[in-house]
Amino acid sequence: MSDMSLSDIESDITSMTISPSQDGSESQGVGLSNPHLAQERRAMLDLVNKLHSTGVQVDIDLPQIAVIGSQSAGKSSLIESISGITLPRAAGTCTRCPTECRLSRSNGPWQCIIALRFITDSKGQVLGQARNEMFGPTIFDKAQVEERIRRAQRAILNPAKLAKDFLTGEDEDLQSPSELSFSTNCVSLQITGPEVADLSFCDLPGLIASVSREGRESDIKLVESLVTSYIRKPSCIILLTVACETDFENQGAHRLAKQYDPQGKRTIGVLTKPDRIPTGEESNWLPFIRNEKESLENNWYCVKQPGSSDIKQGITWAQARTREDEFFSMTPPWSELEGIYQKYLRTSNLVDRLSSILSDLISKRLPEIQQELEKSIHQAHTALNQLPKEPSKQPMNEILDLLHTFVNDLTAHVEGIPDRDGLIQRIRPAQQKFRATIRATAPNFKPIERKYAGKKKLPRARFLANEEEDGVFESEEEEEDYGSSHGPGLAEAHSGTKRKRDAGPIYVDEVMARAHQARTRELPGNFPFIVQKTYIDQFLSEWRSPALILCKAIHAEIAAHIKTLTKKHFSSFGQGGLEQRVNVLLQAHVNGCLQRTEAQINWLLDIENRPFSLNSHYLSDYKDKFLSLFKGTRREDRCSDLNAAISAYSPPPLIATRSGVPVQPQPQQTGIAKILSGLVEVGMLGIKPEDLPKLLPSDPMEPALVIMADVRAYFQVAYKRFADNVPLAVDHELVLGAERGVLKILYGGLGINGPDGHRICKDLAQESPQNADRREELMKKLERLNVASQELLRL
Structure with a gap:
């Protein structure tokens, strides 16, 4: 059974149903089964049906029709006129969970497959991927569909019990109180046959303004949020049903449709129950058909479905369409509408328009869907690669490899x-x-x-x-x-x-x-x-x-x-x-x-x-250098006047004699000259001015300088x-x-090389539940996307 996107819940609908013919078939095609439908259009409809079957609508915005309306707006009768099946009427069951209808024309015999689609578990937690369960064998008789749907809805509303128990339960079991008043899980119908329309739509919940004594106030918000989850998607065609027997302003479905489609570009309005308009008030609804009031790009339509007396008499689908045609042809003011507006009356005109709009939308969306699929596949692969590596089946070998690589x-x-x-x-x-x-x-x-x-x-x-x-x-x-x-x-x-x-x-x-x-x-x-x-x-x-x-x-x-x-x-x-x-x-x-x-x-x-x-050698060299530095510093300080005199001293110039031999004049007896002259007198010859500081007495601090040089030299070494x-x-x-x-x-x-090594490695390799769930979710998403991509390639 193929997956659909999140379905919504329908509220109680009290409009009347259409009974199948006695032999379970109709003499004419049902709904959109138009023999003149172009082959290309039918191929595109088939493709979208196949894409829906992959469940990819969870990830990609696929074209579809969503039927919405307020409570008792005639939605069920409208759906029955399109699908050709009878929906259950038992109070408390038919409106408590959503129903998805996937119609597909085939050359084989008419058949209906019913499945339960679980989006949440028994505790109300959202599942990573919808879970489908077949509910009973394939149905080949239309008369059996209503009862099977009724039992399927009861199974949805009682998640703690086995679904198969509701297939064979007694009638009194089906009337007992349900565990849930509403559920996000849904019943999914897949109907195929030679007289079936190529169409997919979802019967969304009827919006409710109040709840019964057994219900909960939160159900009102729940129903509205479920409807919103569909109609907010840009590729969703909103089939808005409005009952003529109730004031237009009191029907909240239009408010929601206008909120998410303010320009009315993808909304088709349907007026139901025109035969219940109080006498003299028919003119209040004609402006809708003329698109003069609450105008929509695809206009408003008006349909009439069989009443309760007709149903009791076993009216067939063909007879219902005939009586609908008679009503609009013979009942003023509908019969008096200009010819240009007659095409907006009758179910057949509505479904023809739905077919055209849906196929045009599919044709426009197909190239975009391909791009979105490729982008989603790439994003899913990227997200999967960003997750930690999937646990190995041989954790010890992997851990050993990690340890060696790390070391x-x-x-x-x-x-x-x-x-x-x-x-x-x-x-x-x-x-x-x-x-x-x-x-x-x-x-x-x-x-x-x-x-x-x-x-x-x-x-x-x-x-x-x-x-x-x-x-x-x-x-x-x-x-x-x-x-x-x-x-x-x-x-x-x-x-x-x-x-x-x-x-x-x-x-x-x-x-x-x-x-x-x-x-x-x-x-x-x-x-x-x-x-x-x-x-x-x-x-x-x-x-x-x-x-x-x-x-x-x-x-x-x-x-x-x-x-x-x-x-x-x-x-x-x-x-x-x-x-x-x-x-x-x-x-x-x-x-x-x-x-x-x-x-x-x-x-x-x-x-x-x-x-x-x-x-x-290294130590001695440093000692000599530091001692020379220290001594030189003190010598310059102690002999500053002498050094200045030595620097200022210059020997007298030589005087030439007649014999040509230069003679140095007698030095002046002052300053440095006087000192040098005195040294010569005492026999100290060859003394130069720069040698004079050496003749001074030794520095009394010299032992301290030696100690300082010793210590400073050793510091350099140490x-x-x-x-x-x-x-x-x-x-x-x-x-x-x-x-x-x-x-x-x-x-x-x-401890991985001990007796418990394998157990320890297995425990260490366990993946976090969050990563495991995320990986499983991405893998399922990739599976959906890849299957959908393959379906597109076959077009």
């Missing part, structure tokens, strides 16, 4: 990938900051007395500028000078890494004082190594915190990176249980790596407690060693350690 990816990341957001690239700033922080702990020795602090500008250690990319700052004053002379970029780069000098600069007189305080049994002029060790311990004490901060920073980056990789590889598997468990295991593993790394850092700090270096060893330890224990042995950890932690 290989993790290995590539800890080794380094050429990507801006790679793990190595992300931890590099922390390593650089660590090195700069350690470098900033250098002792800030000043080769001047504290009393001159801020009064004398000290030179930079320029011999360090070329070997350290981040530069060297030997005093706060020099930092400012260096930043201004090398541009803002480098100064900004160091703004966050300058050392916090809690004790401030260390002046030479303070070093000298500490050296004297440390002397015990040393000979005069000798000072113990404990002085250097004290200053070394000071900068070593500042190394622990930056090293541990580096560990924490890299640990955070690794944990976040692993979490990202875990999500990448496992998020689409099962319900997320595998991803969650892998995350827990890996975070515990990385935390263990952090603990081992911190232990290594503490070990490196411990071995630095004893000053040591086999790189004696800090570079430590600034390399710590990142190496972190890389070995934390970065590379994050991948080391991880596959074994995952195997053991997940």
